[in-house]
Amino acid sequence: MPNLYPEIEPYETGMLDVGDGNRIYWAVSGNPDGAPAVILHGGPGSGHSARLSRYFDPAAYRIIAFDQRGCGQSLPHASDPATDLSVNTTGHLLHDLELLRQHLGVDRWLVFGVSWGCTLGLAYAIQNRRRVAALVAVGVTTTRRCEIDWLYRGLAPLFPEQWACFRNGVPEEQRDSDLVAAYYQLLRNPDPAIRAKAAKNWHDWEAASISIDPNSKPSAKWSEPSYRMARARIVTHYFHHNGWLEEGILLRQAHTLNGIPGVMVQGRLDLEAPLVTAWELSQTWTDGKLVIVDNASHSPADPGMSEAIIAATDHFSSIIRRPSADASGQF
Numbered sequence: 001m002p003n004l005y006p007e008i009e010p011y012e013t014g015m016l017d018v019g020d021g022n023r024i025y026w027a028v029s030g031n032p033d034g035a036p037a038v039i040l041h042g043g044p045g046s047g048h049s050a051r052l053s054r055y056f057d058p059a060a061y062r063i064i065a066f067d068q069r070g071c072g073q074s075l076p077h078a079s080d081p082a083t084d085l086s087v088n089t090t091g092h093l094l095h096d097l098e099l100l101r102q103h104l105g106v107d108r109w110l111v112f113g114v115s116w117g118c119t120l121g122l123a124y125a126i127q128n129r130r131r132v133a134a135l136v137a138v139g140v141t142t143t144r145r146c147e148i149d150w151l152y153r154g155l156a157p158l159f160p161e162q163w164a165c166f167r168n169g170v171p172e173e174q175r176d177s178d179l180v181a182a183y184y185q186l187l188r189n190p191d192p193a194i195r196a197k198a199a200k201n202w203h204d205w206e207a208a209s210i211s212i213d214p215n216s217k218p219s220a221k222w223s224e225p226s227y228r229m230a231r232a233r234i235v236t237h238y239f240h241h242n243g244w245l246e247e248g249i250l251l252r253q254a255h256t257l258n259g260i261p262g263v264m265v266q267g268r269l270d271l272e273a274p275l276v277t278a279w280e281l282s283q284t285w286t287d288g289k290l291v292i293v294d295n296a297s298h299s300p301a302d303p304g305m306s307e308a309i310i311a312a313t314d315h316f317s318s319i320i321r322r323p324s325a326d327a328s329g330q331f
Contacts, residue, residue, distance in 0.1 A: 004054035004306060010065075015075070016103055018096045020087035025073035026066040026100055030058035035133075035320035036109035037313070038064045038097070040117030040124075042139075045234030047072030047227075049219070051300075052114065055309045060317035064109070066100060068093055068120075071230050078230035081188075081195070085237045090244045094124055101131060108133040110316055114300060115273060119143045119243060122250045122281075125257055134316040135262035135288065138309055139270060139298050140278035142250040143243035147277060152179050152239075155209055155271060162208040169201035184236040187229075196225060199232040209271040211299040254284040261319065262288040263312040267296030267305060 010027035017023050027048075037056055041048045048065045056063045069088045070078035077083060097120075101109065111132050113121030118137040125132045141147060156163040167175050170182035186198035203222050221227045238244075262285070266278040275292065282290040291312070296302035300309060 004051070004310070005057055007050055007054055008058050016066075016096075016100060018069070018092075018099050020092070021076065021084070022069050022087065022092075022096075023075050024066055024069060024096055024100070025075075026064065026104075028062060028064050028104065029053055030056060030061045030063040032062060034058075034060050034062040035317050036062045036064060036104075036106045037112055038066075038101070038106075038109050040097075040111065040113040040120045041065075041068065041072075042115030042117050043071065043231055043235055044068060044093075044116045044120075044238045045071045045078065045231040046116075047221075047231075052112075055112070055300075055306070056313050057317060061110075061313070064100070064104060064106070066096075069096065070234050077226070078233045079226040081192075085233065088234065088237065089241070090120065090123060090238070093120055094127060097124055098128065098131075107131070108320075110134045110136065110313075110320055112136045112313070113138070115139045115141055115298065116143070116238075118273075119245075119250065122254070122257075123245070125260060126250065126253050129256060129260060132260050133320045135257070135260055136265070136309070136312050136316070137262065137278075137281075137288075138265045138300055138305070139273045140264050140266055140281060141273045142248075142277055142281070143239070143245055144248055144251075144277075145242055147273070148180060148239045148242070150274065151272060152205075158271065159205075159208040162205055166201055166205035169198065180236060180239045183232070184240040187233050187236055195229065199225070199228040202232040202236070203228050206272075209298070211302055212267075212269050212295070212297040251280055251284065254281055257285040258287045260287060261316070263315075264288055264290045265305065265308045265312065266290065266292055267298060267302055268292050268294050269296060270298045272298040 010029040012028040015023040039052050047067045067074040111121045118140045174182040264278045291308050293304040296305045
């Protein structure tokens, strides 16, 4: 186990009404007078993990965590088939993030995203650059169609047994078509047994490639039927709609991030979010430093990842707290 900061309890929590019948759960821990940092979890639909807060020095940071719409402790929960996902889109999440910033009285904050949280963080920073003091992206994604296709077909030759199970989980006539679309439909089926089987198959496939460690196991939450259902519904909802993002737009607009210091922490052996996306981003966002961790994959728990992440957050705590510091925030 790498040397993470200790797990601490939040000193403030709440439920924020963001409209459309949704309330998002938020929690603040660390130093009330510290550098504000907001954590954008992955999935989409994974919910916040206490481990993510442990990448921040609680003496230096005001650590802000929240569960995105439909997952974690936010309500209504997507495990309920009656929960309306039409009001759960990237645009809605960006709206919620700004409401949360205003609610907590934050002017500028460090934005920290993991996996899908990178996509959300990049979109937020491009849209709200004057609110972003620094940006840290771990396991970089931009949710282009090519990235989605890689995850749910391109990876197949590397995990043939798991792929066969995933592919065979949809009707035979759909097995050579868009499997994201096929699972999206299965998870909308009125039969709860069909939905439950689809959610399990979806997570079994994702678990195959998350770490390079063959003995690695996903979070215990992945075995909880309600968690699996909510996350599978949200992920397929987002990926079926290409994240409601124009293809490649985040990379095309990444030049507007220059002036915002940042770090991209990327496992060289990341199968779920291959290095090429982080590299492409670094070619345009030149104020973002690309840190490649050899012998690591998509999991932040892989060797060397936590150390690289903490080095970045430790660095930016001083930059954010001292406005007179080197404006470039060079890492």
